[in-house]
Every structure is written in C-alpha cells, then in structure tokens.
Amino acid sequence: MRTAQDPSPGEIKGGSVRGVSPYDRRVTDQTPGQVGESLAALTAEITACRACPRLVEWREQVAVEKRAAFRDQEYWGRPAPGFGDPAARVLVAGLAPAAHGANRTGRVFTGDRSGDWLFAAMHRAGLANQPTSVAVDDGLRLTDAYVVAAVRCAPPENKPTTEERDRCLPYLVRELELLAEVQVVVVLGNFAYDAVGRVLAALGSPLPRPKPRFGHGVEVPTARFTVLGCFHPSQQNTFTGKLTAPMLDDVFRRARELADELPSGR
Numbered sequence: 516m517r518t519a520q521d522p523s524p525g526e527i528k529g530g531s532v533r534g535v536s537p538y539d540r541r542v543t544d545q546t547p548g549q550v551g552e553s554l555a556a557l558t559a560e561i562t563a564c565r566a567c568p569r570l571v572e573w574r575e576q577v578a579v580e581k582r583a584a585f586r587d588q589e590y591w592g593r594p595a596p597g598f599g600d601p602a603a604r605v606l607v608a609g610l611a612p613a614a615h616g617a618n619r620t621g622r623v624f625t626g627d628r629s630g631d632w633l634f635a636a637m638h639r640a641g642l643a644n645q646p647t648s649v650a651v652d653d654g655l656r657l658t659d660a661y662v663v664a665a666v667r668c669a670p671p672e673n674k675p676t677t678e679e680r681d682r683c684l685p686y687l688v689r690e691l692e693l694l695a696e697v698q699v700v701v702v703l704g705n706f707a708y709d710a711v712g713r714v715l716a717a718l719g720s721p722l723p724r725p726k727p728r729f730g731h732g733v734e735v736p737t738a739r740f741t742v743l744g745c746f747h748p749s750q751q752n753t754f755t756g757k758l759t760a761p762m763l764d765d766v767f768r769r770a771r772e773l774a775d776e777l778p779s780g781r
Contacts, residue, residue: 562593570666578592581619591619593621596623602659602696603660607700608665609633610665610747611665613629620649620651624664625649626648628749633748636763637660644656661690665706665710697740699773701745701767708729719738720738721737722737732745
C-alpha cells in the first residue's frame, strides 16, 4: 500500500456531506504517524473508486490506447490520490489528473508540464525537496505541503461534470479532517476555487457571502483557513504568459508567510 507521501463516495448537500460529519477537532487528535496511516487507508479507498462511469471508462481507455511517446509504459489508469506531508500547513488543490500525466504515473501533477511548473515553484519555496516530478519513485518529498485534485480521475477534454465534481469532493473533506494543521489552501484555477468553497462549507468554515471573485493572488479568509488564489499552471496559461514563474513564486511565498502567521490547528 502506498503511504500518504507516496501517494465510498458521498454527496455534498446543503453545506454538509452525506456520511461525513462536520469538521470536529477530535477527529484529528492523532499522532503524525496515525494521521499518515489514516491517509494511507483513505488513499487505498480513493484509488479503488469506480463511482463515475464516464470517468472510469475514459481513464481506462486512455491507459490502454496510450500516447505514442509512452506506449512502452504501463499506465496507472485509476484515480490519483493526494500526497504530501501529513503535518502540512499548506494544501494545494488543482482541477483533475491529466490523461497522460497523473493518469499515467499515478501521482497528481506528475509527468506533465503543469507539474513541472508547480513543483519547481514549490521547491523554490522550500516545500519540495526537488524541482521535478516525473514518477512515483523519483524521490520527491513534500515538507509542510499536501497536494490534491478536486476530481481524482482524468476527465475527457479535462472537463469533469458538476455531478462528477460533487461525487468526488467528500474525499477532500475527509482529507482535510485528517490534515488538522492545514491553514492555507492554494487553489489552482477557478474550478478548484469553487470546489474548495463547497468543501469548506461542509467543514463549517465557508467562504464569505457574497463569495469573492477568483483571481490570481486573491486572499479569502474563513473561520479555519485562508484560501489563496493562483492561476492554474496549465500550458495554456504558462505558454501565453498569463502565469509566469515569478507569479507562482509570489503565491507560494505568501502561502508560507500566512502559514507562519496563523495559529496552528485553529
């Protein structure tokens, strides 16, 4: 079984999650080792999920057909779980696994250009021990950070449906119940911002109303977290200059500052 570092669906309804209690500090009164074990058990559950027929069919089709450049590789072809430091104060949330990235390698933001940008920035911020992420056994370790995708399966055209998003979000609720030290949530793009907003409401720490508009560098405080907006490091954004390396560095520098300023486990 994978550890948390090496990486039963529900439904969110009306600010709560069916089958998942609202955030309770007692849930997380565990040692770091116990948290790691709990995250590993959740990882095993996530990677076995087959709740969304369209996503299951697509991710498995891609794993069989493959991209020509990777035709000699065995694709993961399953949901991509979160991974990182069980004591993380910074959570990074993206959209969904890439068809030939995490769906191939088995680790979110691994094996694609988005991951190249993301982990290089996290390395510069002191959150990762190396700037690259190419395979699950490449030695990447995160410190004070945990990385997830709002939707755990690669979707066709990189566009999950609203129903698929909501079916997957209880996994993130449960991760945040375990990751008691998280204080800052970096959302990569508007899709992740909307998804995280629903998760935080389910945890009893909703975004303000009216909800602030997503933007790069936007900071949104809630009762337990500060949400920090960041443009997604997609090729569309990085190739066009909408997102630059200094812009990414500014976000992660600020995330570290906020994590240091805010009280632990609030």
